[in-house]
Amino acid sequence: MSGRWIEQWDPEDETFWKGGGEKIARRNLLFSVLSEHIGFSIWTLWSVMVLFMGPKYGVDPAGKFFLISMATLVGAIARVPYTFAVARFGGRNWTIVSAGLLLVPTIAAYVVMEPGTSYTTFMVVAALAGVGGGNFASSMTNINAFFPLRKKGWALGLNAGGGNIGVPVVQLVGLLVIGTAGATHPRILLAVYIPLIVVAALCAALRMDNLAPVRNDTGAARDAARDPHTWIMSFLYVGTFGSFIGYSFAFGLVLQTQFGRTPLQAASLTFIGPLLGSLIRPVGGWLADRHGGARITLWNYAAMAAATSVVIYASVQKSLGIFLVGFIALFVLTGLGNGSTYKMIPGIFQQKALAKGMAGEAAAAYGRRLSGAAMGLIGAVGALGGLAINLAFRQSFQTAGTGTAAFVSFLAFYAACFALTWAVYLRGSRRTATVTATPQLTYAEV
Template sequence: MSAPKPAAARRGGRWIDEWNPEDERFWQEKGERIARRNLLFSIISEHIGFSIWSLWSVLVLFMGPEYGIDPAGKFFLVSVATLVGAVVRVPYTFAVARFGGRNWTVIAASMLLLPTIAAWLVMEPGTSYTTFMLVAVLTGVGGGNFASSMTNINAFFPLRRKGWALGLNAGGGNIGVPVIQLVSLLVIATAGEGQPRVLLAVYTPLIFVSATLAWRYMDNLAPVTNDTGAARESVRDAHTWIMSFLYIGTFGSFIGYSFAFGLVLQNQFDRTPLQAASITFLGPLLGSLIRPVGGYWADRFGGARITLYTFAGMAAATGVVILASGSESLPVFLVGFICLFVLSGLGNGSTYKMIPGIYRAKAEALGLTGEEAAAYGRRLSGAAIGLIGAVGALGGLGINLAFRQSFLSTGSGTGAFTSFLVFYAACFVVTWAVYLRRSSAAAGSTGPAARTDGSEEERPAYARV
C-alpha cells in the first residue's frame, strides 16, 4: 500500500507544501523549529478549550439552593457537557485535513465564545433547568478542540518524538481544567458564591487572544489531505477499538473525575463550595503536569508497559478510595483520589504514544520502509487518534452517570468506585493480553522476532509501542 501523494501547492493562509519530519536533515534545518512553534500555540488554544469544556464543573459550585437543582441534576448538567464534547471530537478530527490545522484552530477557538456568552446570559436563579442544559450542550465544543489539536500536532513530529510532543500538547490542554477551577476558587473567595459572571468575564478575552495567536503564528500542512479511506480503515481496525477501550480507562477517568470531584466532596463529605473549590484543582493539575512524563516514559520504555503499570496502580488507588468512603475518612479519600488523577495522567501520555507506534508497526508488517512506512503510520494514526479520543471521552460521561446513580441510590459514591475498580482490572487484562503477552497470538501479524543470539523467541509485536 503506497502513501498518499502530497497535496498540490496552496497559496496564502500559511500553507506548508512539503513536510517530512522523519528526514533527520529536514528536521534539524527547519522542521523542528516550525513544529515547536505550532505546538506552543496549539497548547494555548487547547488549554482554553479544555477550560470552557469543564466550565460546568465549576459553575455548579455557584448554584446554591436558590437555583432549585439537586445533586443528581448537577451531575447530569456536567454529563451533558461531557457527552457533547466526546461526540464532536469525531468531526473535529477530520476538520484539520479539510480546512488546515491552523485555519481550523482559529475557527475552533473562536467558537468557544458561544458557550461563554450564553452562560453569561443565563447564570442566575430562576432560569429553567432546560436552559441550563442547552448551554451545557454548547460547552461541548471545547472538548472537540482536543481531537483536532492532537491530530494536527501528530502530523508535525517524527515518530521518535511523538510521545513527548503529544503528551506535552495534551498535558498543556488538560491543565485548563485545574486552571479554571483555581480561577473559580479566587472568584468565590473574593466576589462570593453568587458571582459566576466574574469567572466568565475572565475567560472571554482569553478566547480572543488564543484565536489571534493561532491565526498569526500557526501553519497548515498541505500533505495532510482529507482521506476518508484512512477513516474507514481505522474504523475497521481492531486496534482502534482496543485503544479506545483503554483510553476510556485513562482519559475517561481524568475528565470524569475532574468534572465530578467538587460535587463528590460537597455531597459525600459535606464540603462547602469554597472548601470544595480549594481542593478540586489539585488532582487535575497533577494529572495534567504528569501527562508529558507518561509520553516520555512511553518513548523510552514502551507505551504498553507503562499503560499496564498505570492500570494496576489505578485499581489499587480505587481500592483505597473505597475503603476511605466506607470509613468516611476525608484525608485518606483525598490521597487515593489524587493518586487516581496522577495515574490517569501517566496513562493518558502512554496510551497516546501507543497509537502511532501501532500503525508504524503495522506498516512494517506490510513490508513498507522509510518514509513510505512513516507516511502510512501518520495517515492511519491521524484518523484513529480522533476516534479514540472521542470514545475515550465518553468514559467521562460514564463516570458522571455512575456517580449520579450511586448518589441517587445510596447517597454515596462507593458503588460507582466499585464499578470503576472492575473496569480498571479489565483494562489491565486487555493491555497485557493484546500488547504484552508472550505468545504467537499476541505476536500479531509480524510474527516471532529474532533474538540477538540467532535463536527465535515469540514476543509481542507491539511491546514497545
Template sequence: MTAPRTGGRWIERWDPEDETFWKESGERIARRNLVYSVLSEHIGFSIWTLWSVMVLFMGPEYGIDPAGKFFLIGTATFVGAFVRIPYTFAVARFGGRNWTVFSALMLLAPTVAALAVMEPGTSYSTFLLVAALTGVGGGNFASSMTNINAFFPLRRKGWALGLNAGGGNIGVPVVQLAGLLVIGTAGAGHPRLLLAAYLPLIVLAAVLAALRMDNLAPVRNDTGAVKEALRDRHTWIMSFLYVGTFGSFIGYSFAFGLVLQTQFGRTPLQAASLTFVGPLLGSLIRPVGGLLADRFGGARITLATFVAMAAATGLVILASAQKSLPVFLVGFVALFVLSGLGNGSTYKMIPGIFQAKALAGGMSGEAAAAYGRRLSGASMGLIGAVGALGGLGINLVFREAFLSTGSGTPAFVTFLGFYAVCCLVTWAVYLRRPMATTAPAADDSVKPQLTSV
C-alpha cells in the first residue's frame, strides 16, 4: 500500500469510503495521523494567538495605548488568515506529512523573534513586524484540516474535523494559561519565560510529525478544483457563515483580555486569570458541534447556534452598558461556547454540500464521494481564510469603538446585527429550500441532503 518517495512516507492507495479497507487498515492510519496533526495545529494556534498574551505584559512603560494593542493583535489575525490559502494547497503539492513538519518548524521564526524584541523601548513598527510573523501559526489550521479531510470517510468527517480543529483551538487557552502562570509567578516583566517554553514544544511537534505521519499520494494539486471552488456560490456562502463562527472565536480570543483591561480596569493578572476560560470551553465543544451535525444536520445546528449567539450578544450589550462584569463574563463565555459549536457544524457542512451537488448532478457511489473530497478540499482553505478575517474585523471594530466612545458596547451592537444576517442566510440557503438530490434510491449510504450537511 505504501511506496517510498523523495521527501517522506507516501501511501499510494487511499479509499476511506470502502468499509473493508477502512476496517482493515484505513481507520488505524487515519487516527494516527489525526493525533499528530492535532499536536502540530495546537502549537500553531498558540503561536498565532501569542500576542493576545504579549499585550498583557505590555504595561505603561511600553508606551502603547489600547488602540495600538488592538492593531497589534489584528495584524497577527490578518496575516494568519492570508497564509491559510497557500497552506491549503501546499498539502497536495508537498504531502500532508512533509508540510506538517515544515510548517511546525516555521513556528520557530516568530517565537525567536518575539524572544529577541519583547522589552520596553522596542519600536512599535518592530512589534508590528513580529506580530505579523506569528500569522504562520494561523496557516497551520488550513493545511491540517485539508489533510485530515482526505483521511476520513464522509460519515466520520464531522467528528474527525471537529476533533482536529478543537484540539488545535485549545492552543489558544493553553498559551493564555501559560501566560497567567508566568504573570502570577514571575510577574508581568518576564514575557520571555513564556516564549522560551514554546521552543522545545515546536521542535517536538515537528519531530513527531516526521516520524509518525504519512503523505497521501491520491491528494494531488488540482487547479481545476480550485477554479471550480472559486466559482461555486457555496464556497462564498460558507465563507460568510464561517466568519460568524470561527471569526468570532478567534477575534474574541485575541480581544478578550484587552477588553477586560480597557473596559473593566482589570490588572494583567486579573485579565489573564479570566481570558482562558472562554477559548478553552469553545475549543472543547467544537467536536460536539461536529457530532451534532453528523446526527441532526449541520445547517440545523448552525442556525440554532447563530440564534443563540445573537441572544448571548444581547446579554453582553446589557452588561456592557451597565458595567456589570459578572453578567458580561457569562455572556462572553457563552459566545465562545456557541462559536465553538458553530465551528464544528459549519465545517461538517462543507464536504456534505459538495457531495450533495454531485448526487444532484447524477453521480453516485465513489464518484460522488471523490467529487465531494476534491471540491471540499479545495474550498476549505478559502473558507478558512475568509473566516479568519472575521477575527480581524472584530478587533478593528473593537479598536474603533474604544477610540470613539471608550467602550466596547457599539462593537457588540455591530456583532448582533451580523449574527442576525447569518441566521437569515443559513435559513434561506440551506433550510428553506434545500437542494434535492437525484441519486438512485439504492445508494442511500451516500445520499446526503443539504439539510443534513
C-alpha cells in the first residue's frame, strides 16, 4: 500500500480474504456507510427546512414542493458522474471529496435560512443539497469492489440501508429542534450537521483505502445503456426507490398542507415512514433470494396499489388516521421493493450470459460487468421518480388544494409497473426459465 492505494486486491481468493482482506473491506464499509448516511441526510435536508418556513417566509405550498424537487433533481443527475468517480479518483479520495462537498449546501442553508431571503436564493441552495444524492452511487460502486461475490449482497444491503436511514435521522433531529427550540430556529439543525460532515471527511481520509485494480470500463457502460433491461429495470426502480425518496421529501409537507398539522406535529410523524422503509429493505432482498425477485416485485406493486387506494380514500374523506396507515404502509412497501428490484439486476444479466452460451466464471464475470454499470444508470433514473412525485404533489395542491389527484396518478403508475413486471419477467414463466434475446422474457427466478 502506498499513499492509501492498495495495488493488489483479490477478495475471491479465500486465503487473501481471511489473511487480512476481510478486515480491510469491513473497515472501508464502516466509513463508507458513515459518509453515505450523512449524504442522504443532506440530500433530504429540505424536507425538514420547509417545516421551519412559516408565513413570514412568504412561500406557498406549491413553492415548497418545488424547492424539494430541485434537490431531488440534482441528486438524481449527480448519481451518474459519481458512479464513475470512484475508478477515476479512488474510493477513499472520492469519499473525502464527496463528504467535503456536503459542507457547501449546509453552510449555504445556514447563511440564507431566514425570512426575507428571496425565493430564487432558496431554490439555488436547495439545488446544492442534491450533491448528497450522488453519494449513494459512488459509495455502492466503491463497496462493490471490496467484497467477494458471496458477500456482496450483505455488504451492499448494509451500505444501502445505512445510507437510507440518513433520511429519518435528519427528520428526527429536526423534530428535536422544533420540539425544544421551536420552529423559528432552523440554524440549530444545520449547526449539528456541519461538524458531522467534517468528521466523515476526516474518517475517510484516515481510515479508508483506494483500490488500484478498479478501473472504469466505458464499454460496459455503453453496453448497459444499450440493453433494454437496463431501462425496464429503471422504470421499475422509479416505482420503488423513486417513491421512497419522493415520499420522504414530501410527507411532512403533505401533513402540514392537507391536514393542517403544525411543524411540530408534522415532524413527529414524518420520520416513521422513511425509518421503516429503510430498515425493511434487506428483507425485500431476502424474500427475493428465496422466491425470485420478479415475483416479489410483482406482488409488492399490487400491495403498493392497494395502499395507495387507501391513501386516496383517506384523502377524500379527510381522515388523518387512515391516511397515516396507508402512507406508512406505502413506505414499508417501497423499502421491500427496493430490495427485490436490486436483487433482479445481477440475475438478469447473469441469465443473459447463460443464454449466450457462457458458463461458470465467464458468465459470472459478464453478469458482474454489465450489472455493475447498469446499477449506476438505474439508480440515477430511479431517483428521478422522486422528482416526479414532488412535481405531481405541487401541481395537485396548486390546482385542487389536496394531494388526491397526485395519488391517483401514482396508483396508475404502480398498475403499469405491475403489468410490465408480469409481461417481461413472469408471463409464461417456468421453473427452468431462460432468457432470450427478445424483449419478452420468461424469467421468474431473477
